[in-house]
Amino acid sequence: MIKTITGNKDFIESLRGKRASFLLCMSNTKTANIEGITQAGIPGMLHLTPTLDAEFIAIGEVRSLGSIAETPKGVPTPALLTRAVHLLHPFREIEMLELGLEISPKLEHFKLHSFGIAPSDSISDGANIPAEEVFEKGIQFAQNLTIQSDYIILGESVPAGTTTALATALALGYDAQDKFSSSFKNAPSGIKQSVVDQALSRIGENDDLFSILSKVGDNMLIFNAGLILGLQNRDIRIVLAGGTQMACALLVVNRILQMMEGELDTSRIALCTTKWVAEDTQSDIKALLEMNDFALNAYYADFDFSLTDHPALKLYDEGEAKEGVGAGGALMYGLLNGLSKEAITRKVESFLG
Amino acid sequence: MIKTITGNKDFIESLRGKRASFLLCMSNTKTANIEGITQAGIPGMLHLTPTLDAEFIAIGEVRSLGSIAETPKGVPTPALLTRAVHLLHPFREIEMLELGLEISPKLEHFKLHSFGIAPSDSISDGANIPAEEVFEKGIQFAQNLTIQSDYIILGESVPAGTTTALATALALGYDAQDKFSSSFKNAPSGIKQSVVDQALSRIGENDDLFSILSKVGDNMLIFNAGLILGLQNRDIRIVLAGGTQMACALLVVNRILQMMEGELDTSRIALCTTKWVAEDTQSDIKALLEMNDFALNAYYADFDFSLTDHPALKLYDEGEAKEGVGAGGALMYGLLNGLSKEAITRKVESFLG
Numbered sequence: 001m002i003k004t005i006t007g008n009k010d011f012i013e014s015l016r017g018k019r020a021s022f023l024l025c026m027s028n029t030k031t032a033n034i035e036g037i038t039q040a041g042i043p044g045m046l047h048l049t050p051t052l053d054a055e056f057i058a059i060g061e062v063r064s065l066g067s068i069a070e071t072p073k074g075v076p077t078p079a080l081l082t083r084a085v086h087l088l089h090p091f092r093e094i095e096m097l098e099l100g101l102e103i104s105p106k107l108e109h110f111k112l113h114s115f116g117i118a119p120s121d122s123i124s125d126g127a128n129i130p131a132e133e134v135f136e137k138g139i140q141f142a143q144n145l146t147i148q149s150d151y152i153i154l155g156e157s158v159p160a161g162t163t164t165a166l167a168t169a170l171a172l173g174y175d176a177q178d179k180f181s182s183s184f185k186n187a188p189s190g191i192k193q194s195v196v197d198q199a200l201s202r203i204g205e206n207d208d209l210f211s212i213l214s215k216v217g218d219n220m221l222i223f224n225a226g227l228i229l230g231l232q233n234r235d236i237r238i239v240l241a242g243g244t245q246m247a248c249a250l251l252v253v254n255r256i257l258q259m260m261e262g263e264l265d266t267s268r269i270a271l272c273t274t275k276w277v278a279e280d281t282q283s284d285i286k287a288l289l290e291m292n293d294f295a296l297n298a299y300y301a302d303f304d305f306s307l308t309d310h311p312a313l314k315l316y317d318e319g320e321a322k323e324g325v326g327a328g329g330a331l332m333y334g335l336l337n338g339l340s341k342e343a344i345t346r347k348v349e350s351f352l353g
Numbered sequence: 354m355i356k357t358i359t360g361n362k363d364f365i366e367s368l369r370g371k372r373a374s375f376l377l378c379m380s381n382t383k384t385a386n387i388e389g390i391t392q393a394g395i396p397g398m399l400h401l402t403p404t405l406d407a408e409f410i411a412i413g414e415v416r417s418l419g420s421i422a423e424t425p426k427g428v429p430t431p432a433l434l435t436r437a438v439h440l441l442h443p444f445r446e447i448e449m450l451e452l453g454l455e456i457s458p459k460l461e462h463f464k465l466h467s468f469g470i471a472p473s474d475s476i477s478d479g480a481n482i483p484a485e486e487v488f489e490k491g492i493q494f495a496q497n498l499t500i501q502s503d504y505i506i507l508g509e510s511v512p513a514g515t516t517t518a519l520a521t522a523l524a525l526g527y528d529a530q531d532k533f534s535s536s537f538k539n540a541p542s543g544i545k546q547s548v549v550d551q552a553l554s555r556i557g558e559n560d561d562l563f564s565i566l567s568k569v570g571d572n573m574l575i576f577n578a579g580l581i582l583g584l585q586n587r588d589i590r591i592v593l594a595g596g597t598q599m600a601c602a603l604l605v606v607n608r609i610l611q612m613m614e615g616e617l618d619t620s621r622i623a624l625c626t627t628k629w630v631a632e633d634t635q636s637d638i639k640a641l642l643e644m645n646d647f648a649l650n651a652y653y654a655d656f657d658f659s660l661t662d663h664p665a666l667k668l669y670d671e672g673e674a675k676e677g678v679g680a681g682g683a684l685m686y687g688l689l690n691g692l693s694k695e696a697i698t699r700k701v702e703s704f705l706g
Contacts, residue, residue: 013412014462017372017443150501267462338441 001335005278006289007297011270015237016336018150022082022091022326024057025156026050027099027219028119029127032160036191040077040159040183040324042070047102047119050157053079053325054096054105057086063106074312075183075320076352078274078327081303082155084347085334092149097141099134099219113141117223123167123199123216131214131222135256138226142234151237153272153333154227155326156220156245163192164218165248167199171216172209172255174291180244181283185319209255217252220245225252228269237268241329243277243322247288254292263294270297273328275304276316301331307345310352354688358631359642360650364623368590369689371503375435375444375679377410378509379403380452381472382480382571385513389544392426392536393512393677400455400472403510406432406678407449407458410439416459427665428673429705431627431680434656435508437700438687445502450494452487452572466494470576476520476552476569484567484575488609491579495587504590506625506686507580508679509573509598516545517571518601520552524569525562525608527644533597534636538672562608570605574598578605581622590621594682596630596675600641607645617647624651626681629669654684660698663705 002012032038032046041049045065052062056079070076086094095111098104100119104112115137120127158164162180169176182192199216207215213222224240228249231238240246250271257264277285278300289298305313315321334344355365385391385399394402398418405415409432439447448464451457453472457465468490473480511517515533522529535545552569560568566575577593581602584591593599603624610617630638631653642651658666668674687697 008461009412009414010461010463016439017445337443 001302002299002332003278003302005286005298005300007295011297012299012332012336015151019092020151020153020333021147021149022086022094022153022155022330023097024054024094024326025097025099025154025220025224026054026101027158028102029158029160029164029218030119030122031124031163031195034122034124034191034195037163037195038160038183039073039075039320046159049077049159050101051103051105053077053157055107057082057325058094058107058110064103073315073320075315076312077325078321078323079325080348080351081327082325082330083351084344085330085339088339088343088347089334089337091153091333099223117219120218123164124195126202126215127164127217129214129217129219129222131210131217134219134222135210135226138223139230142227142230145234145236147236151239153239153241153326153329154224155241155329157325158218158220158245161218161220161245163195164216165221165245166192167196167216168213168221169248169251169288170196171200171203171212172251174251176288179284179288181277181280181322183321209259213252221249221252224249225256228253229256231268232265239329239332240269240271241326243273243328244283244285244288246271247285250292250296251288254294258293266294266296270299272299272301272332274323274331275300275302276319276322277328280319280322299332301328301335303331303335303341303344305345307342308349310349312352313348354655355652355685356631356655358639358651358653360648364650365625365652365685365689368504372445373504373506373686374446374448374500374502375506375508375683376448376450377407377679378450378452378507378573378577379407379454380511380572381455382511382513382517383472383475384477384516384548387475387477387544387548390516390548391513392428392673399512402430402512403454404456404458406430406510408460410435410678411447411460411463417456426668426673428668429665430678431674431676432678433701433704434680434697435678435683436704437697438683438692441692441696441700442687442690444506444686452576470572473571476517477548479555479568480517480570482567482570482572482575484563484570487572487575488563488579491576492583495580495583498587498589500589504592506592506594506679506682507577508594508682510678511571511573511598514571514573514598516548517569518574518598519545520549520569521566521574522601522604522641523549524553524556524565525604527604529641532637532641534630534633534675536674562612566605574602574605577602578609581606582609584621585618592682592685593622593624594679596626596681597636597638597641599624600638603645603649604641607647611646619647619649622649624649625685626653627676627684628653628655628657629672629675630681633672633675652685654681654688656684656688656694656697658698660695661702663702665705666701
C-alpha cells in the first residue's frame with residue numbers, strides 16, 4: 001500500500017506502527033492572486049486557503065470563512081484526506097508553522113509557531129523575501145524542536161506554490177521545465193509560464209543563491225531548506241509530506257550544500273506524496289529527486305478514489321488537486337497503521353455529505 | 354479468542370490494548386542440514402529460513418532469496434501470520450537478534466542486535482556452543498534492553514529447533530520424550546530420534562549443565578534462558594512467543610535455578626503459542642510447562658484457517674508447520690487488539706495471491 005519512488009522500502013517500513021507529529025507549514029505568496037494561476041482555493045479568497053486548511057485538519061471546521069476551501073471546479077481541498085486519517089488514527093499532535101499568512105487560523109489549544117515572517121510578494125514583481133533570515137529561522141526551529149512522537153510528518157499549504165517552486169528550480173539552474181505538478185488537471189501553462197518567465201527575467205548574473213531565492217522563491221521552500229539542514233544533528237526522523245514543492249525544497253538544500261561543500265545525511269529523511277502526483281504524466285517528481293547529489297527514500301501512498309462515487313472526489317482520480325496539506329504523508333500514516341482504503345474513503349465522503 | 358494452557362487469563366487480559374515490541378531471535382544450527390529433519394524452509398536452503406523470515410516480517414519482501422521460505426509440501430512460513438498482524442495492527446517496533454546466522458537479513462533502518470555468536474554445529478556431532486558465553490550475552494542483553502512499548506513479544510526462527518530442544522530437555526533429565534512438536538504433521542521420528550540419540554550419546558557423567566547445553570543445545574535456547582533471567586530485575590513484561598522450543602528455554606532456566614537454588618518471579622512472563630501446537634496430539638506443551646518448579650501463565654491464540662479455502666494454508670489445520678516466527682504471540686497481539694479471525698485470514702491470503 002506504500003510504493004517506492006526512489007530508494008527502498010526499509011525506511012518507511014521501520015515507521016510502521018510508530019506515532020507521528022503532524023506539522024503544517026502555512027504560507028501566502030501574492031503570486032496566488034494572479035488570475036488563473038492556481039485552483040488551490042476559492043477565487044478572490046485564495047490567501048485564506050492555508051488558514052482554512054489548518055482549521056479543518058485541527059478541529060474539523062473552518063472558522064475564517066463559511067465553507068471549506070474548494071477549487072472553482074468544486075474539487076475539495078486535500079485537507080480532507082489529512083483530517084480523515086487524523087480521525088481514524090490520530091496524529092500524536094498537530095502543530096502549525098506560520099510562514100507568512102494574511103490571516104492566522106483561529107485555533108485555541110493548538111501550538112502555532114510564529115516567526116514574524118511576512119507573506120511574500122508575487123514572483124512576477126520579485127518575491128521580496130529576506131531569504132537568509134527565513135532560512136536561518138528554519139534552522140533554528142529544527143535545532144530547538146521537541147516532539148512527543150516518533151517522527152514528524154511535515155505538510156504544507158501554499159497556494160500557487162508549484163509556480164514559485166518551478167521558478168525557483170529553474171532559477172537555480174535545474175532542468176526542471178515540465179517536471180512540476182499543478183493543482184489543475186490541465187495546468188494553465190500559458191499563465192504559469194508567463195509568470196515564471198517574468199520571475200526569471202529578474203535574475204541577474206550577480207545574484208547569488210540567497211538573492212535568487214529572495215526574488216523567485218516562497219517562504220515555505222526557504223524555511224524548509226533550513227529546517228531540513230537544521231535537523232541534521234538531531235535524532236528526529238522526518239517525512240516531507242508533499243509532492244514537487246517538497247522536492248523543490250530539497251533542490252534548494254542541494255544548492256546550499258554545493259555552495260558549502262557539505263553533504264546531507266538522508267538516513268532520517270524521506271519524502272512521501274500521493275499516487276496522483278507519483279503517477280502524474282504532466283510532471284516528474286522522480287526526476288526532480290534524482291537531480292540532487294544525495295539519494296533519498298521517496299514513496300507514495302497507493303490510495304485513490306476508486307472506491308467512491310462522489311463526483312467531487314472522482315475529480316482527484318481525473319487529475320485535479322493531486323496533493324497538499326500533507327495528504328500523501330497522512331495517507332501513508334494511515335496505511336502504515338492498518339487503515340484500509342475503504343475506511344479512509346468513507347471518512348472523506350462523510351465530510352461532503 | 355485467547356485460551357489458557359496453564360495459569361489464568363489475568364496476565365494476558367492485562368495486555369489487552371497495550372503496545373508490544375516484537376523481537377525475533379534468529380539462529381542456525383547445522384542440525385538442520387540433516388536430510389528430512391525439518392520442513393522449516395527450502396531443502397538445501399534451510400539455513401536461510403531465519404534470514405528470510407526476518408526480512409518478510411520487517412518489510413514484506415524477501416531479499417536473500419527469490420521467494421519466501423516454504424516447506425517441501427508447500428506450507429508457507431508462519432512469518433505470514435506475524436506480518437499479517439503487523440500490517441493490521443502494527444507492533445510498536447520490530448528488532449532482530451542475530452544469534453548465529455549464516456546470512457544476515459538485508460535490512461536497513463531496523464535494529465539488528467549482533468552478539469558475535471556463530472551458528473552452532475549439528476548436535477549429532479556436538480553443537481560446540483560456548484554455552485556460558487551465550488547465556489551471559491542473553492543476561493546482558495536483558496539487563497540493558499530498552500523498549501518503546503508496554504511489553505515484548507519474543508519470537509524465534511531456528512530450523513531444526515524442535516530437535517535440539519528435545520535433545521536438550523532429555524539431556525537435562527526431563528521426561529520429555531514425545532512431548533515436543535514438529536514442523537511436520539507426521540514427525541520424522543526415525544531420523545529425529547536417531548539424531549537425538551547420537552546427541553545424547555555424547556553426554557557423559559562428568560558433563561555439567563553448561564557442558565550439556567554446549568553439546569546438545571542451540572543458541573536460541575541458551576541465549577533466551579539468559580534473557581529470561583536477565584529480565585528478573587527489570588520492569589519489563591515479556592511474552593515468549595513460541596511452542597515447545599520456548600517451553601524448553603524455560604526448562605533450561607529451571608535447571609539453572611535449581612543449580613543456583615534460585616527462584617523465578619513469573620509475574621512478568623508468559624508464553625503464548627498457536628492452537629496448532631496447543632491442540633497437537635503428538636506433543637504436549639502443557640506437560641513440558643508443568644515440569645518446571647515455577648508456575649507460568651501460558652496461552653494459545655484461538656486462530657486456525659477454517660475461514661480460508663487456500664490449500665497451502667489448510668495444511669496448517671492438518672498439522673503441518675504449526676508455529677514459528679512468533680506466530681502464536683503475534684496472533685495473540687492481533688486478537689487482543691480487536692482484529693478478527695476473518696481480517697487476519699484475508700491478510701494472510703493476500704500474500705499468497
